[in-house]
Amino acid sequence: MQQKNLLIKMALDAWFAQISRTNKVFQQLDDEQLKKEVSPGKNTGVYLLGHLAAVHDAMVPLLGLGEKAFPELEEVFVKNPDKSGLPKPAISYLRTCWTTANNRLETSFMALGVEDWFQKHTAVSLPDFEKEPHRNRLNVLLSRTIHIASHLGQLNLLT
């Protein structure tokens, strides 16, 4: 296998491994458990579920793969903290958002060729990308994989 292909495989394997582990934790936690804080005074499982769903939904436009499906999540779960007082959607809805966002990403990822991963993401301008060619789709994948891990470590505290 070509080394470049190998790298894409490694990055995708890491992404899907984190998604799979996080799915297991969300399946294991019922709604009551999700309402608890991961540590006293810190984020609840519900907030982390909404946050991860919002961030993954936002990856679709960031990677130039389409539009957000759940743009309303950003205000509650990205721009504002857990204790903002803003009303939160039902947990069952957030669970659906999380799964839908990841399924949409998976479908798009499977259709991308190796070279597509080296194209710029949409939050960087073309002149900046020419100077900093690492600001590509693959880098978004890596950084979001790390992002899942940081919150999965916290969600594990609820199990």
Add this chain to the structure above:
Amino acid sequence: MQQKNLLIKMALDAWFAQISRTNKVFQQLDDEQLKKEVSPGKNTGVYLLGHLAAVHDAMVPLLGLGEKAFPELEEVFVKNPDKSGLPKPAISYLRTCWTTANNRLETSFMALGVEDWFQKHTAVSLPDFEKEPHRNRLNVLLSRTIHIASHLGQLNLLT
């Protein structure tokens, strides 16, 4: 820049970013704060410090870059859980282990060329590596970067 070089740069950037963030958290937390559990009944900051130091120290032989400097950490911080009852080294010593392990890795990483990252790690046999060429040094780097993130998410709860 060649795409393969770019990928190594991206993976190393991600590693060093996680190390840097974790260093900041460990510097911010004094020894008393580190003795606290990240959530009631869960691991203490001290255990996570020892655990990360042990895992990073073990990366040196795993990557074929030398011997462990602190082999005694494995029993307490990898093979056994926080509440094992085993005596733990002083926190100041663990802080030194953490920094030393990362500095040794950084020195070795800077000396590795692009192709070196595609060579097998030492926990996979040559026949297995021929079938599964993604079991290389770069994959260790990626998975350990994700590993730091999962514990950094927990350590952040102490700040």
